Amino acid sequence: MARPRRAAVAATGSWIDPDGFRSPAGEVHAWLPGTNQTVCGLPIKKSGLGRFSHIDWSDVQPATGRDADRVASVCRRCLAGMGQRRDDKPWTRHDPRP
Template identity: 45%
Template sequence: MWRDEDGVRQPGGDTHAWSPGRNEALCGVSLHRAGLDRFPHVSWADARWLADTTDRPLVLCARCVAATRGRDERPWSRVRPRP
């Protein structure tokens, strides 16, 4: 965790996607057992933007990225499926 120029808390380190009202990340990791902090004021899109632009170490959970990606945005498709 770190604070930006305005004094707002921002996520740092390993970052997971979280929906308000749930006690676990989208990948299934329990927030309490893993010792993760909640950042309800930071959207997942903002966290992805921070990971790309900030010089602070921020690692996005690959399972959470896959869970937030839409079903139509799959990076692969079958060329010749079985009959």
């Protein structure tokens, strides 16, 4: 099965940003619009997740996202389903030992 290229966001909470837009908060999951579950397999309605079809998955990543102000955690299974690899480290070694 091919990995999805673009996904929207489903989250456990929401808040209104200063511009008046509804943004995700809490734990976020990748969601493909038109389906009733997240990329990791959680059912949206039964899990109590809110849908944010106007926000892309890349915009809620804490390191680079513009809508990640109140994101507490990102689902690791959704990250893997969207293509992030386990060996992608958030750090780099600047002065390695000989």
